[in-house]
Amino acid sequence: MAAPLTLLLIVAVTIRAVLFRSSLAELISARVEVVSPLNAWKRVVEGLALLDLGVSPYSGDVFHETPLMIYLFHFTVDYAEIVFIVSAYFFRKQKYALESDRYSADCLELLRSPKEMFYIPLKVAMFYLLNPFTILSCVAKSTCGLNNAIIALFIFCTLKGSALLSGILLALATYQSIYPLTLFAPALLFFLQRLYIPVNLRRSSFWFFTLQYAFMYVGSLVVITGLSFFLLGSWDFIPSVYGFIFSVPDLTPNIGLFWYFFAEMFEHFRLFFSCVFQFNVFFYTIPLSIKLKEHPVFLIFMQIAIISIFKSYPTVGDVALYMAFLPAWSHLYRFLRNIFLVSCVLLACSALFPVLWHLWIYAGSANSNFYYAITLLFNFGQVKVFTTTWLTNCEWKNRWRNKVSLFINLY
Amino acid sequence: FRLSSLIGHISTCPSLIGQCCQRHPGSVDEFQEELVIRPLHSGDIYASFQFRTLWDTDFLQEGQKVSHYRLFPKSLGQVLSKFSVRELHISFTQGFWRTMQWGQPFIPSPPGAELWVWFHDTVSDVDGNWKELTNVLSGIFCASLNFIDLTNTVQPSASFKPLGLGNATDHRFLRYATLPREIVCTENLTPWKKLLPCGSKAGLAVLLKSEKLFHSSFHSQAVHIRPVCQDEQCTSKAWELRQTLNVVFDLYTAGQGKKEWSLFKMFSRTLTEACPLATSSKVYVDITDNPELFELSPATPLLSQAVVLGDRRTYSVFDLTRAETFGQLRSLNLLLRWKGDGGEMLRPLLHAERYVAGFGLQTGEIHTVIYNNHPYRAFPVLLMDSVPWYLQLYIHTLTVTSKSRDNKPSYIHYQPAKDRHRPHLLEMLIQLPPHSMTEVTVQFERALLKWTEYTPDPNHGFYVGSSVVSALVPSMVAMNTNFTQDQPLFSSFVPVKEESSYFVRVYTEPLLVNLPTPDFSMPYNVICLTCTVVAVGYGSFYNLLTRTFQVDEPSLPLAKRLANLIRRIRGVPLLT
Numbered sequence: 001m002a003a004p005l006t007l008l009l010i011v012a013v014t015i016r017a018v019l020f021r022s023s024l025a026e027l028i029s030a031r032v033e034v035v036s037p038l039n040a041w042k043r044v045v046e047g048l049a050l051l052d053l054g055v056s057p058y059s060g061d062v063f064h065e066t067p068l069m070i071y072l073f074h075f076t077v078d079y080a081e082i083v084f085i086v087s088a089y090f091f092r093k094q095k096y097a098l099e100s101d102r103y104s105a106d107c108l109e110l111l112r113s114p115k116e117m118f119y120i121p122l123k124v125a126m127f128y129l130l131n132p133f134t135i136l137s138c139v140a141k142s143t144c145g146l147n148n149a150i151i152a153l154f155i156f157c158t159l160k161g162s163a164l165l166s167g168i169l170l171a172l173a174t175y176q177s178i179y180p181l182t183l184f185a186p187a188l189l190f191f192l193q194r195l196y197i198p199v200n201l202r203r204s205s206f207w208f209f210t211l212q213y214a215f216m217y218v219g220s221l222v223v224i225t226g227l228s229f230f231l232l233g234s235w236d237f238i239p240s241v242y243g244f245i246f247s248v249p250d251l252t253p254n255i256g257l258f259w260y261f262f263a264e265m266f267e268h269f270r271l272f273f274s275c276v277f278q279f280n281v282f283f284y285t286i287p288l289s290i291k292l293k294e295h296p297v298f299l300i301f302m303q304i305a306i307i308s309i310f311k312s313y314p315t316v317g318d319v320a321l322y323m324a325f326l327p328a329w330s331h332l333y334r335f336l337r338n339i340f341l342v343s344c345v346l347l348a349c350s351a352l353f354p355v356l357w358h359l360w361i362y363a364g365s366a367n368s369n370f371y372y373a374i375t376l377l378f379n380f381g382q383v384k385v386f387t388t389t390w391l392t393n394c395e396w397k398n399r400w401r402n403k404v405s406l407f408i409n410l411y
Numbered sequence: 412f413r414l415s416s417l418i419g420h421i422s423t424c425p426s427l428i429g430q431c432c433q434r435h436p437g438s439v440d441e442f443q444e445e446l447v448i449r450p451l452h453s454g455d456i457y458a459s460f461q462f463r464t465l466w467d468t469d470f471l472q473e474g475q476k477v478s479h480y481r482l483f484p485k486s487l488g489q490v491l492s493k494f495s496v497r498e499l500h501i502s503f504t505q506g507f508w509r510t511m512q513w514g515q516p517f518i519p520s521p522p523g524a525e526l527w528v529w530f531h532d533t534v535s536d537v538d539g540n541w542k543e544l545t546n547v548l549s550g551i552f553c554a555s556l557n558f559i560d561l562t563n564t565v566q567p568s569a570s571f572k573p574l575g576l577g578n579a580t581d582h583r584f585l586r587y588a589t590l591p592r593e594i595v596c597t598e599n600l601t602p603w604k605k606l607l608p609c610g611s612k613a614g615l616a617v618l619l620k621s622e623k624l625f626h627s628s629f630h631s632q633a634v635h636i637r638p639v640c641q642d643e644q645c646t647s648k649a650w651e652l653r654q655t656l657n658v659v660f661d662l663y664t665a666g667q668g669k670k671e672w673s674l675f676k677m678f679s680r681t682l683t684e685a686c687p688l689a690t691s692s693k694v695y696v697d698i699t700d701n702p703e704l705f706e707l708s709p710a711t712p713l714l715s716q717a718v719v720l721g722d723r724r725t726y727s728v729f730d731l732t733r734a735e736t737f738g739q740l741r742s743l744n745l746l747l748r749w750k751g752d753g754g755e756m757l758r759p760l761l762h763a764e765r766y767v768a769g770f771g772l773q774t775g776e777i778h779t780v781i782y783n784n785h786p787y788r789a790f791p792v793l794l795m796d797s798v799p800w801y802l803q804l805y806i807h808t809l810t811v812t813s814k815s816r817d818n819k820p821s822y823i824h825y826q827p828a829k830d831r832h833r834p835h836l837l838e839m840l841i842q843l844p845p846h847s848m849t850e851v852t853v854q855f856e857r858a859l860l861k862w863t864e865y866t867p868d869p870n871h872g873f874y875v876g877s878s879v880v881s882a883l884v885p886s887m888v889a890m891n892t893n894f895t896q897d898q899p900l901f902s903s904f905v906p907v908k909e910e911s912s913y914f915v916r917v918y919t920e921p922l923l924v925n926l927p928t929p930d931f932s933m934p935y936n937v938i939c940l941t942c943t944v945v946a947v948g949y950g951s952f953y954n955l956l957t958r959t960f961q962v963d964e965p966s967l968p969l970a971k972r973l974a975n976l977i978r979r980i981r982g983v984p985l986l987t
Contacts, residue, residue: 030773030774032773042805045807046805046806046807048807049806049807050806050825050827053806053823053825055825055826055827059826059827059829060827060828060829060835061800061803061827061828061829061830062803062805062827249830249831250830250858251858251859251860251861252858252859253859257941257944257945259859260929260937260941261937261938261941262861263859263860263861263862263929263937264862264929264930264933264934264937264938265861265934265938266934267861267863277945280945280949284952287952287956288952288956291955291956309948310945310948360772360927361771361772361773361927362770362771362772362773364772367928367930368859368927368928368929368930369930369933372937376940376941376944379944380944380947383944383947383948383951384951387948387951387952387955390955391955394955394958394960395960398960
């Protein structure tokens with residue numbers, strides 16, 4: 001297992017290093033699909049330059065990273081490329097460990113054979129490292145890669161059963177961008193399942209553990225926020241980072257749904273629709289948790305997918321994050337409907353994004369509607385991907401349960 | 412040069428101003444008017460009017476109410492008292508001053524409208540006063556100054572020091588705004604003329620006829636109000652109102668190609684009398700290049716020499732308060748006839764240009780090029796740039812190069828923009844090497860705005876106001892630091908503090924930048940389509956959350972069903 005993994009790592013690092021040194025790096029770091037106002041490398045450098053000039057980086061509207069990120073890059077700005085490659089490597093490690101904790105039932109052809117299961121970590125690693133989206137995101141030095149690494153570490157710690165580390169990492173992920181807050185529920189469910197505590201609101205053991213975990217999470221979040229305050233000496237970063245994420249003032253085009261919607265919104269309804277769109281991301285947590293409470297890992301996947309699609313400034317790095325999970329459910333491939341159609345849609349949209357952007361911005365022969373249409377189609381395709389996955393998962397579980405009960409009945 | 416000496420110069424030493432403005436004791440208001448005509452080497456002609464009113468009232472003391480206005484216009488007096496204004500400078504310009512062809516103007520101004528105001532220290536809400544002031548001025552001058560708001564107002568820290576009395580340096584009381592898109596026309600000239608004591612009925616103002624004035628390459632009218640000292644010891648202060656009008660007539664459009672200019676040809680009027688309310692009314696014609704370049708008639712024995720803009724020039728003076736100036740016909744029509752092609756014009760020592768580089772609607776670069784044409788002296792300049800918030804500047808891409816080497820500015824004041832609240836402000840002190848070209852470049856990204864924030868003609872583009880380059884330029888000729896009463900108005904506008912340099916302000920071109928636009932015809936479509944995608948997601952979720960799966964028993968063929976019926980009666984297991 002180690003040999004193919006090492007080979008994969010070497011290939012991935014080589015590709016990234018080659019692209020870093022080529023002239024494509026400049027081109028890629030300017031693409032709006034790969035970087036957003038929240039995580040562009042150009043803006044990190046601008047924030048550091050403002051800090052050197054003696055002006056607070058949050059006094060303007062260019063810089064929207066958290067203070068801890070400033071200090072991380074203050075020291076490593078020359079080695080930024082290495083930081084990003086290392087974070088990709090960490091992500092890899094997490095994926096590897098992820099698969100050690102899967103369902104292990106042995107029934108008929110519906111299930112995976114042990115041999116298949118053995119190769120899942122490698123497949124996940126391949127899906128992430130060699131995904132063109134991740135390579136683009138890493139070469140552009142978008143801080144999305146670092147956020148993905150933190151989320152991956154969080155999943156790793158959750159699966160390993162360490163509640164404290166999981167809480168701390170989740171707090172760090174939430175501090176970076178607010179949306180991973182929704183991952184609290186699946187992590188909690190996973191721990192409860194692991195410790196054999198039934199999810200019953202009347203049981204005191206349930207509340208005891210929930211409060212413990214919540215305390216660890218909220219405590220680390222408070223500590224991290226306080227640390228940021230002391231680093232820069234002001235609370236300016238809160239409206240600049242979190243206010244920016246929620247109120248979406250910057251309408252730079254990206255692959256998400258927000259930008260054109262709010263560019264064409266009537267002023268009267270702006271606040272209403274901002275609230276609706278943001279609520280949309282957090283809204284699915286509770287129903288999904290109730291429905292999928294026995295399958296917290298799948299719930300994590302669903303939550304990450306929802307965040308990646310409906311967040312205010314998505315990039316292809318976020319898309320790559322949930323796509324990396326797909327091989328974990330390779331047993332569903334046989335039953336996935338419309339998989340060909342959906343994957344064609346996603347591929348075609350990915351190819352059309354740069355073309356229509358060029359036509360709008362540089363050639364002047366198309367207009368913003370073209371790019372917007374492809375955005376819509378891309379998001380529609382993503383929605384179809386994970387709803388199809390979920391649908392197939394439900395069907396599969398149902399069939400499995402049915403087969404098991406039949407099996408028991410026969411004997 | 413240190414920054415402090417450059418900035419310190421611009422704030423006035425009271426004694427110097429006092430010397431320049433000695434008045435007859437006992438009179439309440441004083442009015443002077445003058446016209447300077449400077450022929451240019453290219454055959455164009457530059458005419459500069461200045462009307463100065465001195466008003467003996469002290470607003471600097473609180474609680475004084477003024478109700479008696481003599482020569483000073485009441486509308487401006489009320490503005491000064493209501494908004495606690497210490498200095499006000501407003502200019503309306505049509506056209507761009509071509510420094511390389513025309514030399515330096517007496518009073519520089521950027522294209523469009525420019526307004527900068529120093530408020531008193533006692534003002535508590537400067538922004539509120541500024542907003543009301545712009546609206547009131549908008550009414551007084553019939554201009555759309557109400558477009559000035561916080562998104563295009565800046566507070567320069569070093570470039571705009573007070574030109575009048577006062578040693579305040581707290582730039583929180585300074586506001587500067589420019590509207591490059593503002594158009595100047597007759598309806599701005601008419602209220603401006605009404606502010607003059609004689610109106611446009613007598614004196615030099617009879618020449619201000621709009622059909623000729625706007626048929627020119629460059630037209631700029633301005634109002635400058637500042638407090639000045641009335642004597643050397645500065646025991647009492649007065650308000651000085653200067654109304655200036657600079658116009659350049661083009662050889663080919665207004666001059667019909669003939670290198671011969673007269674007052675009648677320029678203004679379609681001649682002078683018949685001085686304004687009765689004026690203590691001095693003079694016409695100066697720059698005859699430094701006479702008699703090689705052109706011939707002036709009627710000839711006059713009165714000559715005057717003045718050092719202005721670093722050059723010693725000779726002027727023929729026509730004093731309109733003396734009756735013999737008008738001759739037998741009771742009218743004065745100056746005639747300048749060119750004799751041949753003159754020599755080289757004195758090259759201006761400081762010159763600046765600006766342009767946008769790059770392609771596409773995503774990014775771009777602003778290049779500002781400053782030329783120092785002095786053969787052996789280097790001097791520092793203060794460059795001030797105010798860029799609107801929708802062009803996001805990246806200050807880490809700022810480069811300053813002189814003679815293809817990096818030239819680091821010694822002072823940078825940068826205030827980044829806040830979206831929809833304030834613009835970028837960049838001020839730098841750059842040392843220009845002698846006889847060189849310095850290039851300042853900075854990259855920017857263009858923002859996509861909300862569809863209501865675009866102007867009705869969005870594809871015209873958005874204007875970026877002119878950059879301001881302020882400098883103390885070394886002078887070839889010793890400047891006159893002693894002021895006497897006979898100093899002509901054009902050389903006493905900017906106070907001169909030292910002999911070896913003079914103050915120059917150069918404005919660059921405004922920029923026109925295109926932004927990416929959304930489709931303005933599609934708000935409903937966009938809202939519906941986006942909500943559709945969200946609804947697809949929501950619908951699929953709802954479906955999957957509430958759907959339960961049941962295994963569907965396949966239906967048995969008829970024969971087996973009958974067999975099962977019999978088996979049930981018998982009590983044996985059923986067929987599947």
